Amino acid sequence: MAQSGGPTAVINSSVCGIVEEALQHGKIGGIYGAVNGILGVLHEELVDLRQEDLSSIRNLRRTPSAALGSCRYKLSERDFNRLLDVFIAHDIGYFLYAGGNDSMDTAHKVARLAAEKKYELRVMGVPKTVDNDLPVTDHCPGYGSVARFNAITTRDSSLDTEAIYTSDTIKIIETMGRDTGWITASTALAKETEDSGPHLIYLPERPFIADKFLNDVKEVYDRLGRVVLSVCEGLKDENGQFVKASTKGIDTDRFGHAQLGGVGDYLVNLISEKLRIKARYDKPGTIQRVSMQCASQVDVEEAYRVGQVALSKAVEGESDKMVTLIRKQKDPYSSDTGLIELEKVALRTRSVPDEFINKNSNFVTKEFIDYSTPLIGGPLPEYARLRMRKLERKLSAYV
Amino acid sequence: MAQSGGPTAVINSSVCGIVEEALQHGKIGGIYGAVNGILGVLHEELVDLRQEDLSSIRNLRRTPSAALGSCRYKLSERDFNRLLDVFIAHDIGYFLYAGGNDSMDTAHKVARLAAEKKYELRVMGVPKTVDNDLPVTDHCPGYGSVARFNAITTRDSSLDTEAIYTSDTIKIIETMGRDTGWITASTALAKETEDSGPHLIYLPERPFIADKFLNDVKEVYDRLGRVVLSVCEGLKDENGQFVKASTKGIDTDRFGHAQLGGVGDYLVNLISEKLRIKARYDKPGTIQRVSMQCASQVDVEEAYRVGQVALSKAVEGESDKMVTLIRKQKDPYSSDTGLIELEKVALRTRSVPDEFINKNSNFVTKEFIDYSTPLIGGPLPEYARLRMRKLERKLSAYV
Numbered sequence: 052m053a054q055s056g057g058p059t060a061v062i063n064s065s066v067c068g069i070v071e072e073a074l075q076h077g078k079i080g081g082i083y084g085a086v087n088g089i090l091g092v093l094h095e096e097l098v099d100l101r102q103e104d105l106s107s108i109r110n111l112r113r114t115p116s117a118a119l120g121s122c123r124y125k126l127s128e129r130d131f132n133r134l135l136d137v138f139i140a141h142d143i144g145y146f147l148y149a150g151g152n153d154s155m156d157t158a159h160k161v162a163r164l165a166a167e168k169k170y171e172l173r174v175m176g177v178p179k180t181v182d183n184d185l186p187v188t189d190h191c192p193g194y195g196s197v198a199r200f201n202a203i204t205t206r207d208s209s210l211d212t213e214a215i216y217t218s219d220t221i222k223i224i225e226t227m228g229r230d231t232g233w234i235t236a237s238t239a240l241a242k243e244t245e246d247s248g249p250h251l252i253y254l255p256e257r258p259f260i261a262d263k264f265l266n267d268v269k270e271v272y273d274r275l276g277r278v279v280l281s282v283c284e285g286l287k288d289e290n291g292q293f294v295k296a297s298t299k300g301i302d303t304d305r306f307g308h309a310q311l312g313g314v315g316d317y318l319v320n321l322i323s324e325k326l327r328i329k330a331r332y333d334k335p336g337t338i339q340r341v342s343m344q345c346a347s348q349v350d351v352e353e354a355y356r357v358g359q360v361a362l363s364k365a366v367e368g369e370s371d372k373m374v375t376l377i378r379k380q381k382d383p384y385s386s387d388t389g390l391i392e393l394e395k396v397a398l399r400t401r402s403v404p405d406e407f408i409n410k411n412s413n414f415v416t417k418e419f420i421d422y423s424t425p426l427i428g429g430p431l432p433e434y435a436r437l438r439m440r441k442l443e444r445k446l447s448a449y450v
Numbered sequence: 451m452a453q454s455g456g457p458t459a460v461i462n463s464s465v466c467g468i469v470e471e472a473l474q475h476g477k478i479g480g481i482y483g484a485v486n487g488i489l490g491v492l493h494e495e496l497v498d499l500r501q502e503d504l505s506s507i508r509n510l511r512r513t514p515s516a517a518l519g520s521c522r523y524k525l526s527e528r529d530f531n532r533l534l535d536v537f538i539a540h541d542i543g544y545f546l547y548a549g550g551n552d553s554m555d556t557a558h559k560v561a562r563l564a565a566e567k568k569y570e571l572r573v574m575g576v577p578k579t580v581d582n583d584l585p586v587t588d589h590c591p592g593y594g595s596v597a598r599f600n601a602i603t604t605r606d607s608s609l610d611t612e613a614i615y616t617s618d619t620i621k622i623i624e625t626m627g628r629d630t631g632w633i634t635a636s637t638a639l640a641k642e643t644e645d646s647g648p649h650l651i652y653l654p655e656r657p658f659i660a661d662k663f664l665n666d667v668k669e670v671y672d673r674l675g676r677v678v679l680s681v682c683e684g685l686k687d688e689n690g691q692f693v694k695a696s697t698k699g700i701d702t703d704r705f706g707h708a709q710l711g712g713v714g715d716y717l718v719n720l721i722s723e724k725l726r727i728k729a730r731y732d733k734p735g736t737i738q739r740v741s742m743q744c745a746s747q748v749d750v751e752e753a754y755r756v757g758q759v760a761l762s763k764a765v766e767g768e769s770d771k772m773v774t775l776i777r778k779q780k781d782p783y784s785s786d787t788g789l790i791e792l793e794k795v796a797l798r799t800r801s802v803p804d805e806f807i808n809k810n811s812n813f814v815t816k817e818f819i820d821y822s823t824p825l826i827g828g829p830l831p832e833y834a835r836l837r838m839r840k841l842e843r844k845l846s847a848y849v
Contacts, residue, residue, distance in 0.1 A: 058613045063834070083841065087616055093848055097841040110834035116609035118836050123617040133848055140844040207740040210515035214457045217486055218522040222736065316715055336732030337621065341606040343831065344743050432742065435462070435509035437517050442482065442496040445539040449492055449532050 053085035054117040055150030059193035060346040061354035063111035068358025087120035115341040151180035156397035162371040175361040176373030183233035188375035195350030195426035198237035205241035209248025216277035221330035225315035228283040238281035248279030255285040257412040347428035384425030452484035453516040454549030458592035459745040460753035462510035467757025486519035514740040550579035555796035561770040574760040575772030582632035587774035594749030594825035597636035604640035608647025615676035620729035624714035637680035647678025654684040656811040746827035783824030
């Protein structure tokens with residue numbers, strides 16, 4: 052097995068599920084992990100997971116990041132042949148790859164090559180992406196936890212602005228999402244009352260139009276005297292250009308994706324210059340995707356389950372497929388797993404659908420709230436709200 | 451009572467301590483909170499805290515931000531007279547102000563004016579600042595929680611880089627601190643092994659020298675292939691100028707302090723341009739100061755206690771003083787409270803002392819670790835570390 056792409060709070064839970072399931076099958080002789088994803092296979096850096104304590108394996112369920120190491124690496128034609136050489140050399144019969152749509156493409160190509168070369172290899176994709184942008188599956192392991200992190204921290208940060216708005220008036224929260232707004236949308240789960248934050252949410256599924264944005268901000272500011280905004284790092288203008296990329300020079304990763312950052316800073320300056328209102332921004336960055344403290348228990352369990360199912364289905368004879376999550380019951384929430392051909396998810400991206408975005412393109416709909424609420428694994432911690440009964444005034448107004 | 455300055459995870463715990471203590475004293479007829487700090491007194495916006503449910507008051511202990519509202523407001527001469535008019539109008543005998551060194555100055559001036567005007571008012575300062583920069587007190591309520599947040603999230607973020615360093619090589623974590631490096635220093639508590647992050651820490655107590663910084667980064671990069679850096683938003687160059695202020699135009703608050711941000715972005719670009727290595731940054735911003743999920747239990751308790759003691763000492767006849775925390779015992783940690791004249795803490799700032807900063811000015815010392823460890827209220831959650839026993843290679847190296 053190998054872990055790929057951006058680390059998450061729960062990808063190790065999938066590894067735990069795979070290993071614990073593999074230990075149930077007598078026909079599996081070795082349980083190997085590749086170090087740093089597919090790079091570990093290429094360079095024959097494999098570790099023997101049977102030599103780990105079972106308690107360490109178990110503890111992976113509450114350990115964030117990627118314990119085996121991860122990578123973002125675009126394989127060449129030649130690389131694929133080498134992968135097969137390594138699999139053959141170590142008599143590997145099952146290859147389980149946890150990742151997003153790039154990784155599913157890699158897994159699919161490995162499966163195809165093995166079939167061509169008549170090497171019996173069963174390949175299964177284990178879905179993992181905080182971006183929640185894999186198609187077919189109802190949602191992706193990793194998403195529930197980043198959504199819970201964003202719900203909790205956006206509420207905290209909104210309460211901060213609510214308390215100190217006479218000085219710190221506008222708060223921008225910049226969240227992750229290269230192409231889709233799923234993560235940014237999850238900040239809506241922080242909202243408890245009509246006036247509490249976030250007040251505005253901007254997703255990359257809609258073009259960013261500065262004048263409209265400034266009007267939206269002004270409207271909330273005039274009404275409440277404060278504004279909490281949540282914006283996606285991947286916001287694009289009407290021409291499809293990123294609103295701001297912060298790094299110059301080395302600004303694309305090995306898949307050719309732009310490295311983002313800086314939209315928060317850009318908007319702080321825009322608001323300052325055009326509206327003459329002081330703004331600041333929070334950018335939790337990679338912290339949001341690996342926060343175990345805010346992990347969703349539903350997400351931890353589902354990540355475990357997709358790992359477990361990937362292994363057991365491979366043993367049953369399935370290959371070239373990814374495990375999916377299917378929403379079974381709404382209340383109380385429960386899910387099933389399914390399988391889909393890797394080809395149907397490889398390199399494909401699922402955007403936030405129209406019915407989850409409001410007409411003004413500046414918030415999410417109730418449909419999105421209904422979709423995402425169960426994924427964060429329970430209500431947010433309860434906070435005190437004081438009644439704040441005012442005393443009668445005894446003096447004239449102070450001017 | 452009133453709350454002032456930046457919200458924290460535990461300032462509401464101090465309010466809880468004050469109210470619960472006040473309820474024990476028969477001679478206290480009314481318990482009032484000012485809305486938005488001293489602004490609430492100025493504008494006679496006072497709330498009756500006896501009309502709150504006791505359970506809500508109790509729940510303040512686990513509610514972040516500032517439930518009564520806060521402010522940053524520099525009082526004029528005329529304002530001080532108005533404060534006294536409001537106190538007199540509502541027969542207020544005790545004024546408890548929770549805040550940092552600006553607020554202690556305000557409280558001291560209120561006490562002095564009341565004495566001049568022969569109005570019997572007992573004024574007590576309740577220490578509160580995530581910046582931990584009040585003098586005399588061993589540490590400040592609010593600090594232990596932001597330190598715990600930074601220890602936990604820096605460890606998570608470092609594990610993220612450790613997993614994906616073949617692609618995301620350098621991570622910069624920008625933490626708060628306008629003038630002092632206490633908060634940034636606390637990221638050191640994330641470090642578990644010699645090679646784990648953070649590898650470098652830069653505090654505003656030492657001038658930022660770009661060439662030296664780049665050499666430091668290069669050295670770690672050459673050794674480990676990855677670097678996790680923690681930097682203070684308030685870093686200054688040799689001329690005392692902020693390394694980068696992100697907002698243009700409206701860039702000072704009402705006390706004339708510069709609003710910061712942007713040092714992370716600046717360093718990402720510096721590293722990219724000079725070392726040609728891809729870097730990214732996390733900037734938890736205000737999230738770090740109000741994260742209840744990562745609050746330190748020691749901090750919650752001490753914040754409660756300083757509120758309680760401020761009230762009981764005022765009833766005993768003390769005035770014009772701030773409650774301090776005194777470290778009583780190291781292991782197991784325990785603390786006492788003391789009192790100090792407001793004049794001796796007002797407007798004064800305690801920097802991170804020399805013995806807490808290493809010789810290379812790029813990390814903290816063991817003395818700092820010893821000082822800060824008990825304040826975060828217990829060890830960090832335990833994570834799995836796999837043995838990662840490598841399989842013997844069967845093929846020649848892949849080049």
